[in-house]
Amino acid sequence: MIALTLTLTLTLTLTLAMSLGAPISQAADAVQQQDYGKHIYDSKCAACHGVDGKGNGPFATNLVKKPSDLTMIAKNNKGVVPVMALEALIDGREEAFFHGTREMPVWGQELRAEAGSNWPAYMGVPFNPEVFVRGRIMALIDYIGRIQEK
Structure with missing residues (x-):
């Protein structure tokens, strides 16, 4: 038993x-x-840069300057994705010298606003929105790095 x-x-x-x-x-x-960088790209960038990153999004024709082909960044930079320059450009607090006039939105401001309104504290602990914003920008740069032409 x-x-x-x-x-x-x-x-x-x-x-x-x-x-x-x-x-x-x-x-x-x-x-x-889940691909967080792709999600951010699709929601913030694809309208101008296109789903494939080639600068052919549905809003591209409304712009004075054609959006950049994001798939050629590494090829145009000796095979390297310039992470710090992309971060400065996307964040928008510093004007990127290679970008020319700025038609691209300053995504850092929008991401900061989202972080500040949605996550003032996490589980009772004050939350620094800059950490959240930088993480989102880095996820986006990671995705852009993965769509580079070989």
């Missing part, structure tokens, strides 16, 4: 553990499949 109880207990425990393991691993896979 004790052997039967032990066998049933082990069987139920293993079955329960295996059934709980599947949703947990599926949730982890779903998180890994």
Whole structure:
């Protein structure tokens, strides 16, 4: 009787553990499949730069200067994506010398406004919006780096 109880207990425990393991691993896979940089690009950049980053977005024809082909950044910079220059350009607090006149929105201001209004504190701890803004800009730059022409 004790052997039967032990066998049933082990069987139920293993079955329960295996059934709980599947949703947990599926949730982890779903998180890994999310591309935060692409999400930011699609919501903030694709209207002008195009879904493919080539400067052919639906709003591009309304601009005085054609949006940059973001897929050529590395090719135009000796194979390197200039992360700090892109950060300055996207953030907008410093004018990027290579950009010319600024038709591109100053995304840093918008991201700061979003961070300040949505996350004044996280779990009761004051939150520095600059950390949030920089993380979003870096995720966007990471995505831009991954769409470069070889």
